[in-house]
Amino acid sequence: MAPGSTAPTSTHDLSDDQLRQLLREMIGARVFSTRAFNLQRQGRAGTNAPVDGNEAIIVGASHALDPTTDWVLPQYRELVGLQRFGDEVIDRYALYITGHPGGGHLPEPIRVWPPQISLAAQIPHAVGLAWGLQLQDTEGVVLVFFGDGASSEGDFYEAGNFAGVLAAPVIFLCVNNGWAISTPTHRQTSAASFADKAAAFGFPGIQVDGTDVLAVHEAVSAARHRALAGDGPTLIEAVTYRLAPHTTADDPTRYQPDHEVAEWRDRDPIESMRRLLTSRKLWNDDDEQEANDTADERMELAVQRAESAPTPADGFFDHVYATPTERMIRQRAAFRAHYGQEDGQ
Amino acid sequence: MAPGSTAPTSTHDLSDDQLRQLLREMIGARVFSTRAFNLQRQGRAGTNAPVDGNEAIIVGASHALDPTTDWVLPQYRELVGLQRFGDEVIDRYALYITGHPGGGHLPEPIRVWPPQISLAAQIPHAVGLAWGLQLQDTEGVVLVFFGDGASSEGDFYEAGNFAGVLAAPVIFLCVNNGWAISTPTHRQTSAASFADKAAAFGFPGIQVDGTDVLAVHEAVSAARHRALAGDGPTLIEAVTYRLAPHTTADDPTRYQPDHEVAEWRDRDPIESMRRLLTSRKLWNDDDEQEANDTADERMELAVQRAESAPTPADGFFDHVYATPTERMIRQRAAFRAHYGQEDGQ
Amino acid sequence: MTDTATTASMTMVEAINHTLHREMARDERVVVFGEDVGHNGGVFRATDGLQAAFGSRRVVDTPLAEGVIAGTAVGLAAAGLVPVPEIQFLGFSYQAFHQIAGQIARLRYRSQGRFEGPITLRAPFGGGVRTPELHSEAIEGQLANIPGLKIVMPASAADAKGLLATAIRDPDPVMFLEPLRGYRSIRDEVPLGDHLVPFGQAREVTPGDDVVVFAWSYMVEVARRAAEEVAGEGIGARVVDLRTLVPLDLDTIVQAVEQCGRAVVVQEAPETNGFAAEIIALINEHALWSLEAPVMRVSGYDAPYPVGRLEDRYIPDQGRVAAAIRTTVATR
């Protein structure tokens, strides 16, 4: 999909308040993410992956779901945009990027899984979870995020195929941001689109403009209704562009063509939505300031909490099994004998 | 594809001799396979997988290829039908089913790989080989067989996708015989057809009647020309039915519906071709007798050779590395010290 | 087989089938799935009758894809179910290693306890029955190096029941590995009522004080026969069935070495870094001074599992184990 139209255009039935909330959360996602990036630069966080370019996809999808019944399985860029699923999501993300084990624990009742690093591995989990809902006649759908790159893994295809057979209530949301690190999509696949891959599974695949939060919202809403009606999965390819380095460890100038980046910057999903709401008189500079400040403060708090969270140095022995093996108990005792009981950070 | 027409119908430019040869090899395949099955019943061979129903696919494909430039990577039912690639193929198959390590060695210049048990694992190999031909500017194509069941493995999809990107000269031949052991195709995938899966890879997928040797020949010929022209891969789904147990260890009456088997027996690929050639006066009872006798004798010889092939009891130490490790040399010495030098069978 | 009888004679595969029936009846969260496990009842009939008894929602024929069989178990577990997937042959668990090692083993860890992984992944393995490649490979040593898994390898029908029931009720992921060769050839008395064998408790199979032979799965039977053979020569070989490799019954291992002073470990796996190495390392750490001879390993060889004509001499047999026992006892 070549860069083209520059404002969200979809029809929808969202209230003005909801529209403003979408933009607020998109801005929030970018603020959180930018701060995470900077924390890494200051040596206060580990490698992390910026959200820039994905905000409309995450927030649009999240608002099409019901956080009390539906589940989200992220890849690794999404947590900053999933505020709607629980205020605490961002606290957990702050723990995650600062290398605290608690970063993997999204507490009940938040229906969000921890970030997944092993690409595409979360897709079979999503199908299993959707199958589990189905088996227990529990209302709800499962939405799983994955990248254009992740779509090349066997896990994606095996899971898509099985989901088709099960007619499981699952939505496959492929975030096509043009790149898998340095690999452009045309080296990733020769398929006409990522949406086309649904033909291999026997359910619908659709492509949407991933810079258009309303288009994403509409597509995910439709897929959700399909799933709830028992009609099975949908594959949605949301097309956008990675507007930041792959991670804090990457230098995209080695491979992203300047002109391409420039073109897509003009289609920045936040800009587009801001333009729309401004033109409808639903957004002004004060709103902008407030959205930024709120997010800034929230992230500040999350980071404070994360940095002051105690970390037992031998915490890796916890949560391996429900009950540790005798061997682990011996190892833990040896650990403490060597490093001392009180060691921590 | 429901059972329907009962005679091969494709247009083609095969000579009468070639047509007769196709039928001869189809009959040969079934004779070899039936003898292998019976050998297992007599305790003279291990588990093996009958060919019944696949003859038109194997022989049709094999005749569309050039055995001096093209490669075949089988799943595990195909060796009996690949006479065209070398008379010795059947000797190797006899070694294979009688558990001799030499069964894995199809000698030069036979461009056929040993049977593959790990389902779909051969598909990436085929793509690598085709890529290798491409890199070396060597003329030739690679054809890889795999089942409807194998198509659910990640290996199939990963390989198909990569082949699309490489535009490698490879033909994916999916043998849809309706079953993966006891699993019917509708539990294997919800895709409209296996051919449709090519949409995920960006190259053509076509479905052919796998009971029609001429249709298969035509489809593979076309795919081969495409590949040689540099236009990349083709996925061919050849539809047939498994007319025998999955293997010597299987009881298909537990799951194959009688009426379905009966319908497909009426479309037996050998019968169909025999009917066609008989109607064209290209085949008579003498031909039939001769084809059967020749195959019978050839298999008899192959089995004799296999059964009298010496088997060093410690042969598993050979061909692990080009040069055995010291540890293996020690192990082999210990083996001989324990069992004696001359042990074999 | 009636409920009033205390025990019944069963083959190992019958005991497994019987246990699956009982556990599915006991806990409606249990779901069984895999290739050919439903309508066909499994290629070895381990799941025979389950679909008829519990329906095709709880006993499911999956597409042919081990990765997603293992991977969906993670999601099912998170949904509150108790997944009992089957991998048709352990060698094909390699197709699912990223899900087994990377995901199943650490579901609890990644989520810091939010999600549990009460998954019992059943798979047959082991040689001696003329199966094609990758059906026989004994890869328990590789699995044992993956933290978060439990590794269970029964050697008798009764244990198959008791350990499988424990596995299914265990809140953590269990690799439940079943010896192909023992499916029909191993037969013993199986308790018909509730029967749980705890993990981490080895079982003394034959008494003896001259040498201890550690084994698991089908090798227990081979060791038992070897012990019988050398008994005639006046050698008392104590055969210990480890039953579970993770968790491991270190106390019994150490005690046996202290009492016997000599030990042999038998495994089907290739020698290099099979689980026998771990047993020897533990003996070195905990009972070195009791050793009157080096611990001997009897293993498969450092070559891929071979084709049919070669396999009987690849796998440890009674003669090799007996020879090792004799050598060990003769060392001074």
Place this chain on the structure above:
Amino acid sequence: MTDTATTASMTMVEAINHTLHREMARDERVVVFGEDVGHNGGVFRATDGLQAAFGSRRVVDTPLAEGVIAGTAVGLAAAGLVPVPEIQFLGFSYQAFHQIAGQIARLRYRSQGRFEGPITLRAPFGGGVRTPELHSEAIEGQLANIPGLKIVMPASAADAKGLLATAIRDPDPVMFLEPLRGYRSIRDEVPLGDHLVPFGQAREVTPGDDVVVFAWSYMVEVARRAAEEVAGEGIGARVVDLRTLVPLDLDTIVQAVEQCGRAVVVQEAPETNGFAAEIIALINEHALWSLEAPVMRVSGYDAPYPVGRLEDRYIPDQGRVAAAIRTTVATR
């Protein structure tokens, strides 16, 4: 860096890059492929400049799928090429285990010598650099139990060159595992000309007769520092870098144990059935009577590789190795 100089100072990743350049120039059959290895020169720059020098036919960015990266290597090898695939992080080789263990390792065996597998599969691994999950896992012990593979784990830049060149020229599949933590922190003099280090020859890093410390990959550096630490206390710790686990230099191991009487094995992997167990089993078999103390293991723990804040105390560090040396030496 000029060709007339005998050696040059390089980091390990520079040595690897230098060697790939040389081997691609030497043998036009060599092809390098994997995720981001081409245009981007690898996420650690290990393949930097290769695509510019040798073109995008011989240096190929693949789709993101480890299974087919490993699987196509088999076909390329059969076509007569010399495949040098990269798995971006060793933990993701689990996605390819069925191709590595089931296919690459046995291409020669399955075809009974018709096809060779001169495949060098490079992958970085190891902790201490705050990478996300599955980037750090040390799974060499699992790989060592797979017959048909060679396992090569350099600890110095010079060895990285010499062993990588040997690997690429070797007719059999090699798992070439590179320590992430050493990519830039390990720097030493690397011969600029042809430099081959044979497999199966361990290297004495520091002399000493009181205790031998066996290590490989980055743990050699940790062991060296620990040896330095205890040298001040009058303990002579001989550090031996095993360099290759398969094939393994048993003679050097046995000799060192005979001479020192005491031994420590250091590994990053979880304790249970890591490769240290194999070393101890071999010492038990070949040098038991020389032991004056149990061989000690210093390992990662039996828990999944942890997140950033916890990793430094999960991996063996200088202090733990020094403590093990002291304990071993003090045992009598």
